[in-house]
Amino acid sequence: NAGVMQNPRHLVRRRGQEARLRCSPMKGHSHVYWYRQLPEEGLKFMVYLQKENIIDESGMPKERFSAEFPKEGPSILRIQQVVRGDSAAYFCASSGEGDLTTEAFFGQGTRLTVV
Amino acid sequence: KNEVEQSPQNLTAQEGEFITINCSYSVGISALHWLQQHPGGGIVSLFMLSSGKKKHGRLIATINIQEKHSSLHITASHPRDSAVYICAVEDRGKLIFGQGTTLQVKP
Numbered sequence: 001n002a003g004v005m006q007n008p009r010h011l012v013r014r015r016g017q018e019a020r021l022r023c024s025p026m027k028g029h030s031h032v033y034w035y036r037q038l039p040e041e042g043l044k045f046m047v048y049l050q051k052e053n054i055i056d057e058s059g060m061p062k063e064r065f066s067a068e069f070p071k072e073g074p075s076i077l078r079i080q081q082v083v084r085g086d087s088a089a090y091f092c093a094s095s096g097e098g099d100l101t102t103e104a105f106f107g108q109g110t111r112l113t114v115v
Numbered sequence: 116k117n118e119v120e121q122s123p124q125n126l127t128a129q130e131g132e133f134i135t136i137n138c139s140y141s142v143g144i145s146a147l148h149w150l151q152q153h154p155g156g157g158i159v160s161l162f163m164l165s166s167g168k169k170k171h172g173r174l175i176a177t178i179n180i181q182e183k184h185s186s187l188h189i190t191a192s193h194p195r196d197s198a199v200y201i202c203a204v205e206d207r208g209k210l211i212f213g214q215g216t217t218l219q220v221k222p
Contacts, residue, residue, distance in 0.1 A: 031208065033208070033210070035210070041214075042201070043158075043201065043203075043210075043212040044212070045209045048208055055208075056207075056208075056209060059209075091157075093210075095208070104148055104150070104160045104163070104203075104210065105160065106150075106158040106159070106160070107157065108156070108157035109158070111155075
């Protein structure tokens with residue numbers, strides 16, 4: 001049973017390009033959470049999704065950022081027109097239920113560098 | 116004030132020492148998680164607590180719900196324990212993180 005899979009592990013984008021980060025949850029998990037870790041800062045919640053639904057996007061920047069979790073395929077975090085301040089590690093976690101009644105399962109993260 | 120506060124922020128210990136990392140929170144929670152992160156690495160879940168105490172090898176985690184406080188203890192510390200330890204509280208499924216404690220264990 002593979003864990004939470006994120007790809008790519010490292011992503012370099014020029015300012016103004018789009019970044020697409022993928023997260024495949026653990027088998028059987030239907031809840032996905034995205035978190036961002038800015039350099040020298042702690043982790044911050046971005047968005048919580050179920051299949052085909054955004055449950056909580058209170059941590060998402062209002063512009064340029066979007067997330068989806070389609071019925072089939074991985075969850076995608078999309079950042080349009082990237083800026084240097086978007087450089088960070090983006091982590092995905094998954095759970096089988098809405099409340100994390102078991103331990104949290106995280107992916108290895110995608111490290112985005114905007115040049 | 117952050118909703119989750121950890122102390123200390125940085126900790127250096129000699130191999131074999133007993134280590135304690137503290138976490139206080141100010142929000143209502145359904146559970147508290149202790150996580151470990153190595154430099155440039157992923158995040159590993161160490162414990163999920165909703166009450167009492169849990170032990171895993173040399174690691175012990177406790178939580179006092181009334182006082183809104185949790186501690187992570189490492190007994191007989193080893194250089195491979197060097198990492199960032201993160202306390203996170205769960206609020207309706209999403210996690211709210213402390214700033215992390217950077218631990219360095221010297222041989």
